[in-house]
Amino acid sequence: MRNLIFFLYKYYTFILFFFLEVMSLVILYRYNNYQRASFLNYTGGMASKFYESVNSASNYLSLRRINDSLMYENARLRAQQLNAYYQNGFTLSSIVDTVYKQQYQYISANIVNNSINKRNNYITIDKGRLHGIETDMGVIGSNGVVGIVTSVSDHYATIRSALNSNTKISAMVKKNGAFGSLEWNGDNPRVSSLLHVNKHVPVEIGDEIVTNNYSTLFPVGIPIGTIKEKSLEAEDNFYTLDVALFTDFNTLKTVYVIRNILKDEQKNLENNLKGDH
Amino acid sequence: MIIDLLTYLLRFVLLLLIQLLVVNNIELNTYINPYIYPLFVLTLPVNTKPWQVVCISFVIGMAMDTFSSTPGLHMAATTFMGYLRIYFLRFAATKEDFESRISPTLSKKGPAWFLFYAFVLLFFHHLLLFYFEVYGFSEFFRTFFRVFLSTIFSVLLIGLGQILFYRVANKTNG
Numbered sequence: 001m002r003n004l005i006f007f008l009y010k011y012y013t014f015i016l017f018f019f020l021e022v023m024s025l026v027i028l029y030r031y032n033n034y035q036r037a038s039f040l041n042y043t044g045g046m047a048s049k050f051y052e053s054v055n056s057a058s059n060y061l062s063l064r065r066i067n068d069s070l071m072y073e074n075a076r077l078r079a080q081q082l083n084a085y086y087q088n089g090f091t092l093s094s095i096v097d098t099v100y101k102q103q104y105q106y107i108s109a110n111i112v113n114n115s116i117n118k119r120n121n122y123i124t125i126d127k128g129r130l131h132g133i134e135t136d137m138g139v140i141g142s143n144g145v146v147g148i149v150t151s152v153s154d155h156y157a158t159i160r161s162a163l164n165s166n167t168k169i170s171a172m173v174k175k176n177g178a179f180g181s182l183e184w185n186g187d188n189p190r191v192s193s194l195l196h197v198n199k200h201v202p203v204e205i206g207d208e209i210v211t212n213n214y215s216t217l218f219p220v221g222i223p224i225g226t227i228k229e230k231s232l233e234a235e236d237n238f239y240t241l242d243v244a245l246f247t248d249f250n251t252l253k254t255v256y257v258i259r260n261i262l263k264d265e266q267k268n269l270e271n272n273l274k275g276d277h
Numbered sequence: 278m279i280i281d282l283l284t285y286l287l288r289f290v291l292l293l294l295i296q297l298l299v300v301n302n303i304e305l306n307t308y309i310n311p312y313i314y315p316l317f318v319l320t321l322p323v324n325t326k327p328w329q330v331v332c333i334s335f336v337i338g339m340a341m342d343t344f345s346s347t348p349g350l351h352m353a354a355t356t357f358m359g360y361l362r363i364y365f366l367r368f369a370a371t372k373e374d375f376e377s378r379i380s381p382t383l384s385k386k387g388p389a390w391f392l393f394y395a396f397v398l399l400f401f402h403h404l405l406l407f408y409f410e411v412y413g414f415s416e417f418f419r420t421f422f423r424v425f426l427s428t429i430f431s432v433l434l435i436g437l438g439q440i441l442f443y444r445v446a447n448k449t450n451g
Contacts, residue, residue, distance in 0.1 A: 012328065013327040013328050013331060013360075013363065014360075016328050016331050016332070017331045017356065017359075017360040020331060020332075020335045020352075020356045021353060021356050021357060021360075023352075024335075024338070024349045024352035024353035024356060025349065025353055026349070027348045027349035027352070028348065028349030028350060028352075028353055028409060029349075030348075030349075031347075031348045031349060032412050046343065047343050047344045047345075047346065050344065051344075054298060115301065115304075115345075116304060116307075117304045117305070117306060117307045117309070117310055118307075118310060118410065119307070119407065119410045119411050119420075119423070120347075120410055120411075122345075122346050122347075124346070151346075158346050165411060165412075185416075186307055186411075186416065186419065187307060187419075188306075188307065189307065250304070
C-alpha cells in the first residue's frame with residue numbers, strides 16, 4: 001500500500017511535467033507553423049512597454065550616433081530632391097500627374113528591443129496597428145533592408161529581422177538582375193547569404209545586392225549589401241553568394257516600415273490565378 | 278514563511294532582470310548566448326516538492342518567453358530541466374542534504390559538485406532551447422557547437438555569480 005502511494009506520487013509529478021511540456025511544445029509548434037498567430041496580442045505589449053522604458057534611458061547614451069546616421073540620411077535624401085538637380089528640360093509640366101501614382105508609404109519607428117546573436121533574432125518597434133502597421137510589411141533602415149513585420153499590437157510591432165532562419169527575402173544582383181533568396185546561416189551578424197543564383201550569370205565580388213519586386217514587401221532597388229564571396233552549391237548549377245550587409249544591426253536605432261498601397265490588388269490578382277488551376 | 282516567499286520572488290525578478298538587461302546584451306558572437314535565469318530553479322532548496330519544481334520551472338520559462346517574444350521556447354526547455362533536476366538530486370544529493378533542507382549552491386555543496394550539477398542541467402536546458410529555436414536538425418553540428426559553448430559560458434557566469442554573492446551572504450550570516 002505504501003509502495004502504491006509512493007508510485008502514484010511519482011506518477012503525479014510525471015503527469016504534471018508531461019502536461020506542461022506538451023503544452024509548451026504545442027505553443028511552440030503553433031507559433032512556428034502559423035506565422036500569423038500574433039503573440040503580441042496575448043501579452044498585450046507588456047514586454048514592449050518594459051523594453052521601451054529601458055531603452056529611453058539607454059538611448060540617451062547613443063544620441064550622437066543616432067544623430068550622425070540621421071544627418072547622413074538627410075544628406076542623401078537632399079541629394080535626391082528635385083531642387084538638387086540642374087533643370088535640363090525647357091518646361092515643367094503643371095498638369096495633374098497621372099503617370100506616377102504613389103505605391104509605397106514609409107512609417108518611421110524607433111527600435112525598443114533588438115538582438116543579433118540568437119539564431120532567430122527579433123526586433124520590437126514602438127509603432128503598431130494604430131499607426132498603420134500590419135503584419136507582412138517590409139522594414140528598412142537608413143542603410144538597407146532590416147526585416148519583415150511578424151506581429152502587431154495597438155502600439156508595438158515585432159519584426160523578424162534579416163538575421164533569422166525564417167526570414168527569406170527575394171533579392172538580386174543590381175547590375176544584371178540575377179536573383180536569389182537572401183537567408184541567414186546564423187554565423188555572423190554582418191554577413192548573410194544569397195542562395196540559388198543562376199551560375200550562368202556573371203557576378204563579381206563587390207557587386208551590389210538589392211531587393212527585387214518579386215515579393216510585395218519592398219520596392220525595387222533597396223540596398224542590401226555587397227558580394228563578399230561566391231561558392232558553387234552542391235549540384236553545381238547555382239552560386240551561393242556571401243553578402244556583407246549594409247545594415248549594422250548592432251547600432252540600429254530607427255527604422256522605416258513600408259506600406260505597399262497596391263499590395264492587396266497584386267495579391268488578389270495572384271490568388272485568382274491560383275483558382276484557375 | 279512570508280519572508281521566504283518574498284525573498285524568492287525578489288530573486289526571481291532580479292534574475293530575470295539580470296538576464297534580460299545584462300546577459301542578453303553580452304553579444305560576443307552568434308555561438309555564445311548564455312542563459313543564467315535557470316539558476317533560480319537550480320538553487321531551489323533540495324527538499325522542494327517535485328511538482329513545485331516543475332511548476333516554478335514552467336513559470337520562469339513563461340516569463341522569459343513573454344519578454345523575448347519566443348512563445349513556448351523557454352517554457353519547454355526550462356520545464357524539462359526542472360524535471361531532470363528531481364532525478365539528478367535523487368542520485369547526487371545526500372540524505373543529510375534532504376534533512377537539513379539546504380539549497381544546492383556553490384558554497385553549500387562545494388565548487389566541483391555545484392559546477393558539475395550546473396553543467397549537466399544547463400547542458401540539457403541549452404540543448405532543448407537551441408534545437409527548438411532552430412526548429413529542426415538542419416544545422417545539427419553548428420547548433421551542437423552553439424549549445425556546448427553557450428553552456429560553458431553560462432556555467433562560468435553562474436559560478437562567478439555564486440562566488441560573488443553567496444560569499445557575501447555567508448559572511449553576513451556569520
